[in-house]
Amino acid sequence: MTTQRQGTLPNAAVEDYLKTIYQHTEWQDEPITPSVLASKLAVAPPSVTGMVKKLAALGLVDHVPYGPLNLTVEGIARAIAVVRRHRLIETWLVRDLGYAWDEVHDEAELLEHSVSDRLLNAIDERLGHPTHDPHGDPIPDASGNAPVSAFVLLDDLGCARPAIVLRIDDRKPELLRLLALNDVRPGSTITVHERSDHDLVVSAEPISTHPALRLSLPDAQRIWVRRPADAVAG
Template sequence: MASPAVDDYLKTIYHHTEWQDERITPSQLAAVLGLAPSSVTEMVKKLAAQGLVTHRPYGPVALTDTGRLRAAAVIRRHRLIETWLVEEFGYGWHEVHDEAEVLEHTVSDRLLDGIDVRLGRPRFDPHGDAIPDAAGVVHREEFVLLADAAPGHRGRVLRVSDRDPELLRALVDAGIEVGIDVEVGGEGTVRLAEADLPLPPGAPDAVWLTA
């Protein structure tokens, strides 16, 4: 049965391992969702009973194949809507997340398919996150977190986390956006067009480059 609350849990679990391998714990899930740990524990039990996640007491939570397909479907909706808002309505990439959070639960499948066709079936949203196709499949290049990249590493900006709108605005002001080529400089800098750019606080842990 469709449920925004269930979808939010599945989406959060999916997000957690999308760009790294450590599974999410119930306490991390509670922190991200802003909920009491006891509430999260009860919901995780319900999700497990529905065959959407696997979980053992005090251990991490992982999506089952069924849960991953459902999560991918919700994320597909969210990211297509974000792309639509940027491409068709002129939203900034720092403005679309909250709008998409609302619309993803109300847009019909027919309208979503129309948006997908209208946009030329995009594979990535404005932040560089992969848009799952209708079968839940994603296409992604090898990547490295900027904070983990060695000085001198050259790569294309693949993805920028959309969690902090203020950081997104600061990155735009600094000239950093998805698709540009950069070279990792000294601590807290990248080199772009022969110029060293200081990065806003938090950027090294929110930007991913091609490996």
């Protein structure tokens, strides 16, 4: 999957930008703007402006002043390669090295820029070519393809309608720890029992053995679910 232009070198900052742009539209369609990118990366807007110009010069981003950012074909390929490394590393840390799922994001952020293709392929082989990481994010294969499922945010799920947890945002460790204590993970079946303007109450199946869990609406918006009847897209 190496699509790097001749004469350029791998750069962690470049990869972070590409990955962030890619992930912004991975689960929704609204394109990312420079201001949103600056917020996600916690950097000053002028720094984003400079990097976007660099990415455009490298043929990785299409951008017009004050408009949204879009990855080029080459930019998408580079971004997917970073995403694949990150998610395989997270899966490896949990399965083989005993990390908890709330501990792996920051470690993977560091390792994704330095792991070799040989080591990554060995990890993939050892793990049996997993399709999803511990948080439910799809892991692109060596060709850049990843499974996609129909989904809704937990916040949008109606009451008394069971759904299967598909994906949980991994950037809030305290939420991951709370969900783990209540056996809520990708693959769990959960039901919303109550909702208000501020929070909702859910429980995992079997309901008889799991206490009700109250989640704020912002936390509910970090959980993606699939109704059992929803088809899985190829």
